[in-house]
Amino acid sequence: MPARADTSSRHCPVPDTLVRFLGVEKSYDGVRQAVRHLDLDILRGEFLTLLGPSGSGKTTTLMMLAGFETPTAGEILLEGRPIARLPPHRRGIGVVFQSYALFPHMTVAENVAFPLSVRGVGRAEREARVARALEMVRLPGYGDRRPAQLSGGQQQRVALARALVFEPPLVLLDEPLGALDKQLREEMQLEIRHIHERLGVTMVYVTHDQAEALTMSDRIAVFRDGAIRQLDAPQALYERPADAFVASFVGENNRLPARVVGEEDGLVTVELASGQRLRARRGDAGPAGARAVLSVRPERVALAAASPEELGEHALPATVAEVIYLGDHVRVRLLLEGGIELVAKRPAAAAFALAPGETVAVAWQPEHAIAFAPDV
Numbered sequence: 001m002p003a004r005a006d007t008s009s010r011h012c013p014v015p016d017t018l019v020r021f022l023g024v025e026k027s028y029d030g031v032r033q034a035v036r037h038l039d040l041d042i043l044r045g046e047f048l049t050l051l052g053p054s055g056s057g058k059t060t061t062l063m064m065l066a067g068f069e070t071p072t073a074g075e076i077l078l079e080g081r082p083i084a085r086l087p088p089h090r091r092g093i094g095v096v097f098q099s100y101a102l103f104p105h106m107t108v109a110e111n112v113a114f115p116l117s118v119r120g121v122g123r124a125e126r127e128a129r130v131a132r133a134l135e136m137v138r139l140p141g142y143g144d145r146r147p148a149q150l151s152g153g154q155q156q157r158v159a160l161a162r163a164l165v166f167e168p169p170l171v172l173l174d175e176p177l178g179a180l181d182k183q184l185r186e187e188m189q190l191e192i193r194h195i196h197e198r199l200g201v202t203m204v205y206v207t208h209d210q211a212e213a214l215t216m217s218d219r220i221a222v223f224r225d226g227a228i229r230q231l232d233a234p235q236a237l238y239e240r241p242a243d244a245f246v247a248s249f250v251g252e253n254n255r256l257p258a259r260v261v262g263e264e265d266g267l268v269t270v271e272l273a274s275g276q277r278l279r280a281r282r283g284d285a286g287p288a289g290a291r292a293v294l295s296v297r298p299e300r301v302a303l304a305a306a307s308p309e310e311l312g313e314h315a316l317p318a319t320v321a322e323v324i325y326l327g328d329h330v331r332v333r334l335l336l337e338g339g340i341e342l343v344a345k346r347p348a349a350a351a352f353a354l355a356p357g358e359t360v361a362v363a364w365q366p367e368h369a370i371a372f373a374p375d376v
Contacts, residue, residue: 017042018043018044018202019040019076019170020040021038021075021076024073024084026057026071033072034055035071035226036226037227038226038228042202043202044202046202046203046218047205047217048203048204048221049205049221051207051221051222051249052224053249056223056225057225057226058206059174061223064084065204066088067091067093068088071084078093078169078170093169094115094164094166094171094172095174096160096173098178099179100158101159102162108142108144109143111147111158112158112162113129113165115165116129116130116166130161130165133162137158138191139154139157142158152179153180153187157191159176164199168201169202170203171201171202172204173206174206176188177212178207189216192216193216210249213250214251218233219232219234220232220233220234220237222250224245229242229243229246230243238251241370243372243373244295244374245375248295248375252297253296253297254294254297254301254343255294255295256272256293256294256340257273257292257293257340258271258291259271259290259292260287260290260291260292260371267280267367268281268282270292272336272338273338274336274338276314276337279366280294281366281367281369281371282371283373284372285371285373292372292373292374293372293374295370295372296364297368298331300364301342302344302364303332303344303346303354304360304363305354305358305360314366315361316337316362316363317336317337317360318336318360318362319334320332320356320358320360321335322356323354325348328347330346330354331343331345332344344362
């Protein structure tokens with residue numbers, strides 16, 4: 001069931017739309033749809049991330065836009081022109097792959113210049129553009145080296161320079177940082193984001209890493225089973241997820257099985273298996289009597305090494321199962337009545353001494369919890 005998203009109307013494109021997907025579908029076997037009736041506007045100059053688990057349709061969507069896959073149905077427009085049947089080399093789109101796809105027999109400068117060479121750009125202008133592109137990705141002076149002489153991060157910078165050197169209106173990036181180690185990956189996230197900000201070029205980025213998506217994006221489209229479940233700004237996705245799947249996929253999330261009891265003053269009341277009643281914001285939870293999932297982020301869970309009364313009438317007793325020290329914070333795994341697991345995060349400096357087996361109290365503000373329909 002598709003959830004709320006700010007995808008645009010088929011007949012009313014958002015002003016300054018660069019790319020439009022209109023009812024796009026893709027099936028590889030004629031039975032299962034990898035992408036299902038996709039309507040999506042990509043705005044000029046934005047950084048849009050397609051986020052989702054493996055097989056969700058995000059990479060297929062990118063490949064159709066690049067021209068490496070053909071839609072089974074629907075249309076793709078680039079600057080108002082249909083491109084679904086146009087070959088990749090005639091679309092004028094820059095593409096960066098996870099594998100870098102650099103030519104090993106060419107120098108760095110020759111690799112970056114390749115898109116200009118096939119477009120017939122003169123030598124003097126080629127050299128000037130290549131120099132600017134290498135400067136932009138912080139690789140001046142590397143033009144005479146071969147790809148094998150570069151680190152993974154440097155090779156990815158070369159691939160990015162090659163995608164940008166012919167000044168395309170749109171650059172597609174397919175999990176470009178997947179082969180890098182954590183520190184280099186985080187550095188390159190900021191590097192790509194800063195390049196985007198300086199150039200103002202439209203970028204569409206595919207990843208399954210939600211932290212990467214939150215760091216880099218203007219908007220994020222969360223895919224599942226070939227459809228967009230929610231399209232929103234990073235903070236809105238995290239704080240106001242449309243359904244239980246988005247809440248769980250974007251950031252860590254506690255999921256407590258419950259039943260809807262009623263609704264009052266804009267908040268829904270749910271009952272846990274233990275009989276405890278709690279209030280929460282309404283997501284897509286059903287009416288009274290319906291099964292629900294209570295969603296609350298670990299950083300919103302308050303802990304007290306005392307009786308539940310200390311945290312208010314809605315506090316729950318819990319038993320500490322595990323305490324994990326992670327440097328800047330402590331991750332506490334707790335067990336509620338009925339064996340339901342709950343995770344809390346506390347700043348390391350503020351965490352009181354906790355030991356497995358200890359009884360504590362947990363609570364959170366009603367506005368920090370959301371009641372969703374169970375994800376099926």
